Amino acid sequence: MNLRITLATTRRILTQLRHDHRTVGLLVGVPTVLMVLLRYVIEQPAIFDRLGPLLLGVFPFVVMFIVTSVGTLRERTGGTLERLMTMPLGKLDLLLGYALAFGLLAVVQVAVAATISMIWLGLDLAGPVGMLLLVAVLNALLGMALGLFASAFARTEFQAVQFMPAFILPQVLLCGLFVPREQMAPVLEQISVVLPLTYAVDAMVELTRTAEVTGTLARDMSVVAGCTLLALVLGAATLRRRTP
Amino acid sequence: MSVRGLRVDRGGRPVLRGLDFDVPRGAVLGLLGPSGCGKTTLIRSIVGVQMVRGGTVTVLGRPAGDPELRRLVGYATQQPAVYTDLTVAENLRYFGSVLGASRHDADRVIAQVGLADQRGQLVGTLSGGQLSRASLAVALLGGPELVVLDEPTVGLDPLLRQELWGLFHELAAGGVTLIVSSHVMDEASRCDRLLLMREGDILADAAPAALRARTGRQDLEQAFLHLISEREGAPA
Numbered sequence: 147m148n149l150r151i152t153l154a155t156t157r158r159i160l161t162q163l164r165h166d167h168r169t170v171g172l173l174v175g176v177p178t179v180l181m182v183l184l185r186y187v188i189e190q191p192a193i194f195d196r197l198g199p200l201l202l203g204v205f206p207f208v209v210m211f212i213v214t215s216v217g218t219l220r221e222r223t224g225g226t227l228e229r230l231m232t233m234p235l236g237k238l239d240l241l242l243g244y245a246l247a248f249g250l251l252a253v254v255q256v257a258v259a260a261t262i263s264m265i266w267l268g269l270d271l272a273g274p275v276g277m278l279l280l281v282a283v284l285n286a287l288l289g290m291a292l293g294l295f296a297s298a299f300a301r302t303e304f305q306a307v308q309f310m311p312a313f314i315l316p317q318v319l320l321c322g323l324f325v326p327r328e329q330m331a332p333v334l335e336q337i338s339v340v341l342p343l344t345y346a347v348d349a350m351v352e353l354t355r356t357a358e359v360t361g362t363l364a365r366d367m368s369v370v371a372g373c374t375l376l377a378l379v380l381g382a383a384t385l386r387r388r389t390p
Numbered sequence: 391m392s393v394r395g396l397r398v399d400r401g402g403r404p405v406l407r408g409l410d411f412d413v414p415r416g417a418v419l420g421l422l423g424p425s426g427c428g429k430t431t432l433i434r435s436i437v438g439v440q441m442v443r444g445g446t447v448t449v450l451g452r453p454a455g456d457p458e459l460r461r462l463v464g465y466a467t468q469q470p471a472v473y474t475d476l477t478v479a480e481n482l483r484y485f486g487s488v489l490g491a492s493r494h495d496a497d498r499v500i501a502q503v504g505l506a507d508q509r510g511q512l513v514g515t516l517s518g519g520q521l522s523r524a525s526l527a528v529a530l531l532g533g534p535e536l537v538v539l540d541e542p543t544v545g546l547d548p549l550l551r552q553e554l555w556g557l558f559h560e561l562a563a564g565g566v567t568l569i570v571s572s573h574v575m576d577e578a579s580r581c582d583r584l585l586l587m588r589e590g591d592i593l594a595d596a597a598p599a600a601l602r603a604r605t606g607r608q609d610l611e612q613a614f615l616h617l618i619s620e621r622e623g624a625p626a
């Protein structure tokens with residue numbers, strides 16, 4: 147682990163994004179537009195207050211999953227990963243470099259969407275804004291770590307994009323966004339208990355409910371962080387210096 | 391550098407079938423042979439990214455892939471491995487900081503490969519030859535002691551090829567060892583030593599002059615064909 151190399155990697159990824167205005171625009175703009183859309187589709191402030199934060203929790207997760215799985219796949223197929231593996235770069239340097247860059251991006255993404263939601267769309271947030279950003283970053287990092295792990299199983303970018311519905315949609319369906327988890331069939335509720343997005347979304351719900359940092363919130367955030375670490379370790383194991 | 395009994399399987403088939411050779415310091419070794427004979431596989435074994443089935447590869451006194459070697463070995467893959475959405479200078483800056491090279495070093499290698507006019511250009515917009523030179527520049531960063539280049543001169547015009555070979559010899563004169571693969575025989579004569587490969591075996595390991603003398607062919611391409619037919623027992 148080498149701080150200089152980690153930061154250089156973060157700067158490299160951010161520079162790549164700086165050259166790609168459209169991707170940055172989409173990353174920051176789409177969640178905001180969807181929040182506006184949701185607000186006017188629902189038209190009932192009470193329901194928007196319930197669903198809005200859930201979506202704010204889901205966006206960074208989904209977006210970072212896609213961006214990371216495609217990004218690391220490009221490093222694998224483009225030969226840059228092979229080149230880096232012959233250099234004094236540790237796997238952790240690369241992973242943390244990605245985490246830092248996408249974590250920053252998630253802060254911007256959620257800050258914009260949350261600001262507009264609260265000021266313009268009238269979303270009520272009981273908890274502190276700082277916590278909202280922190281949970282969003284955790285969710286982004288969870289998406290990133292899962293994306294990195296998933297990319298190891300994709301041979302092509304087509305496959306990588308298809309992993310999104312496979313890895314993500316079941317979690318989105320079961321996380322309580324559409325139907326509260328208590329109302330699901332017991333089997334499905336049991337499944338939702340082991341899916342990390344459930345806790346990511348639950349943390350957002352806690353934040354809208356109360357101004358205090360509750361035990362539930364702390365538990366949710368630890369579960370998300372734990373799953374992120376686990377996925378990162380598994381993802382690191384798929385980055386091989388020697389390949390067949 | 392020395393290779394002993396190196397055997398590699400890829401996709402369930404043997405690709406390298408027990409190679410033995412040595413490369414002295416400061417030599418320019420040409421790795422030649424038909425497409426698919428295993429040049430890239432051998433190069434990957436030397437830089438330590440290939441899973442090998444048997445044998446040893448020793449580079450600068452250490453086993454290939456040793457962490458100590460990661461600063462000392464420069465590598466350019468056959469497909470240019472640079473970020474197409476960064477400029478030439480940004481690419482070199484990134485790889486330079488990974489290697490711990492100075493920023494001044496990026497300017498040096500940009501000049502060496504003749505990309506000074508393109509330094510602020512996005513790599514994705516470079517011409518094919520410029521792109522492969524950008525990838526070559528990364529391999530020269532940080533002053534490596536061994537430089538391994540997989541077909542660095544493909545798609546370059548004769549003038550540029552001549553300039554690059556001049557650069558390779560200049561590096562070698564400074565004590566750098568170079569391993570350069572190619573399947574263009576006219577480049578063979580510019581190497582100090584040639585390793586002719588065919589189907590995962592070494593057909594010949596000699597200096598160009600020795601090869602000409604042994605086969606009685608002035609043209610290295612003819613010499614190579616002669617060796618193949620000799621090996622297969624047919625009259626040349």
Ligand SMILES: Nc1ncnc2c1ncn2[C@@H]1O[C@H](COP(=O)(O)OP(=O)(O)OP(=O)(O)O)[C@@H](O)[C@H]1O
Binds near residue numbers: 401402405429573
């Ligand atoms: N990932 C892989 N899986 C299975 N077989 C492979 C793989 N990579 C290469 N091969 C096979 O190994 C053999 C040697 O390949 P290699 O890339 O080393 O050839 P090469 O000499 O570099 O060829 P070229 O001059 O065309 O670049 C080929 O027959 C190739 O089909």
Ligand SMILES: [Mg+2]
Binds near residue numbers: 429430431468540
């Ligand atoms: Mg090759």
